[in-house]
Amino acid sequence: xxxxxxxxxxxxxxxxxxxxxxxxxxxxxxxxxxxxxxxxxxxxxxxxxxxxxxxxxxxxxxxxxxxxxxxxxxxxxxxxxxxxxxxxxxxxxxxxxx
Amino acid sequence: xxxxxxxxxxxxxxxxxxxxxxxxxxxxxxxxxxxxxxxxxxxxxxxxxxxxxxxxxxxxxxxxxxxxxxxxxxxxxxxxxxxxxxxxxxxxxxxxxxxxxxxxxxxxxxxxxxxxxxxxxxxxxxxxxxxxxxxxxxxxxxxxxxxxxxxxxxxxxxxxxxxxxxxxxxxxxxxxxxxxxxxxxxxxxxxxxxxxxxxxxxxxxxxxxxxxxxxxxxxxxxxxxxxxxxxxxxxxxxxxxxxxxxxxxxxxxxxxxxxxxxxxxxxxxxxxxxxxxxxxxxxxxxxxxxxxxxxxxxxxxxxxxxxxxxxxxxxxxxxxxxxxxxxxxxxxxxxxxxxxxxxxxxxxxxxxxxxxxxxxxxxxxxxxxxx
Numbered sequence: 289x290x291x292x293x294x295x296x297x298x299x300x301x302x303x304x305x306x307x308x309x310x311x312x313x314x315x316x317x318x319x320x321x322x323x324x325x326x327x328x329x330x331x332x333x334x335x336x337x338x339x340x341x342x343x344x345x346x347x348x349x350x351x352x353x354x355x356x357x358x359x360x361x362x363x364x365x366x367x368x369x370x371x372x373x374x375x376x377x378x379x380x381x382x383x384x385x386x
Numbered sequence: 387x388x389x390x391x392x393x394x395x396x397x398x399x400x401x402x403x404x405x406x407x408x409x410x411x412x413x414x415x416x417x418x419x420x421x422x423x424x425x426x427x428x429x430x431x432x433x434x435x436x437x438x439x440x441x442x443x444x445x446x447x448x449x450x451x452x453x454x455x456x457x458x459x460x461x462x463x464x465x466x467x468x469x470x471x472x473x474x475x476x477x478x479x480x481x482x483x484x485x486x487x488x489x490x491x492x493x494x495x496x497x498x499x500x501x502x503x504x505x506x507x508x509x510x511x512x513x514x515x516x517x518x519x520x521x522x523x524x525x526x527x528x529x530x531x532x533x534x535x536x537x538x539x540x541x542x543x544x545x546x547x548x549x550x551x552x553x554x555x556x557x558x559x560x561x562x563x564x565x566x567x568x569x570x571x572x573x574x575x576x577x578x579x580x581x582x583x584x585x586x587x588x589x590x591x592x593x594x595x596x597x598x599x600x601x602x603x604x605x606x607x608x609x610x611x612x613x614x615x616x617x618x619x620x621x622x623x624x625x626x627x628x629x630x631x632x633x634x635x636x637x638x639x640x641x642x643x644x645x646x647x648x649x650x651x652x653x654x655x656x657x658x659x660x661x662x663x664x665x666x667x668x669x670x671x672x673x674x675x676x677x678x679x680x681x682x683x684x685x686x687x688x689x690x691x692x693x694x695x696x697x698x699x700x701x702x703x704x705x706x707x708x709x710x711x712x713x714x715x716x717x718x719x720x721x722x723x724x725x726x727x728x729x730x731x732x733x734x735x736x737x738x739x740x741x742x743x744x745x746x747x748x749x750x751x752x753x754x755x756x757x
Contacts, residue, residue, distance in 0.1 A: 335446035
């Protein structure tokens with residue numbers, strides 16, 4: 289189970305309360321997590337990354353385990369604590385973007 | 387009893403303001419889509435409970451919302467605005483080619499006869515259409531693909547398609563305006579377009595016959611006389627009596643002919659409204675006095691409307707899509723300011739009162755006259 293925390297403006301848009309819990313078929317990567325997230329909540333398509341699994345929107349950032357993963361390759365494996373559900377995967381609105 | 391519903395888009399959400407036909411007491415609901423910019427929202431002329439809203443943010447881009455109950459509840463619709471084919475380039479501010487990039491929807495114009503059909507004017511300038519209630523969007527590429535498209539340059543607010551007018555008397559005829567490309571007309575429902583800018587004079591354009599390049603801020607028409615168009619340009623208030631084939635200036639005795647919105651009285655096709663703004667550098671009313679100017683002669687002869695509006699220390703702006711009229715017997719006129727006020731007049735502009743005073747900066751105002 290993958291834990292995902294969304295920024296408040298996207299939780300409001302998708303009508304989500306609290307964390308999102310996703311079952312992601314390994315390998316657990318940013319792409320596979322976002323694919324599953326968008327499949328569960330189609331309203332989020334285009335709001336985190338470009339439509340069709342395209343690049344991250346400029347003012348959205350990805351963090352986990354005190355690491356900035358925003359510039360990692362989308363198919364790179366996420367840290368093990370994210371993959372095993374110990375730590376959440378954080379989708380954050382950049383300070384510059386509001 | 388009939389009533390009105392005012393739809394206000396702001397920098398941080400949308401607000402729905404409702405009143406009965408007296409337009410004295412108002413109910414305010416919102417913010418809807420709190421924290422997001424709402425450039426525009428508008429109702430279907432054939433189903434007043436069907437509303438469309440353009441919601442966007444610097445973080446998460448574009449969202450289209452739809453309401454089927456007059457703005458009480460909303461559902462996100464499709465938000466994929468993909469330019470047709472290979473988008474190509476337009477001119478950047480420095481004159482270099484710049485790829486066409488979708489930024490946001492500035493204006494939504496519901497069809498005159500089908501609640502599921504709606505047009506969207508976007509930045510970078512393009513025209514999109516949905517025929518399924520906003521679920522999916524297709525570009526009508528002929529406008530952006532016009533021979534002059536590669537020479538268009540953005541205005542200070544971006545290269546936005548901000549005005550879409552549908553001619554109720556001629557199916558297929560529509561008008562669009564782009565900052566800073568100019569005005570365009572289609573006679574075949576957007577399949578082909580041609581610039582209609584003859585007679586416009588712009589200081590920054592050395593060629594007096596330039597086909598495009600004019601910073602048109604807003605166009606308005608009376609639905610009963612659609613061959614007559616009124617335009618607020620960057621500078622100059624203009625009029626066309628031949629569907630945009632030619633324009634002549636009607637700024638007359640205005641204190642300044644810079645401004646953004648322009649609108650037409652619901653029952654008097656020659657009664658028009660503008661809000662003069664000091665200059666392109668000083669986006670606030672002259673002398674700190676917020677004055678709507680009304681012409682009852684189709685232009686040239688203007689009178690200031692001040693009753694109920696602040697006449698000192700007022701330094702707000704009124705943006706291009708932030709004025710509207712209702713169609714009650716005594717025509718109501720409405721406008722919103724960058725200071726967060728929405729003003730209403732129930733007597734064609736003779737007197738004004740604020741509906742609300744402290745909203746976020748108002749980006750757009752539309753009004754629906756309810757049965």
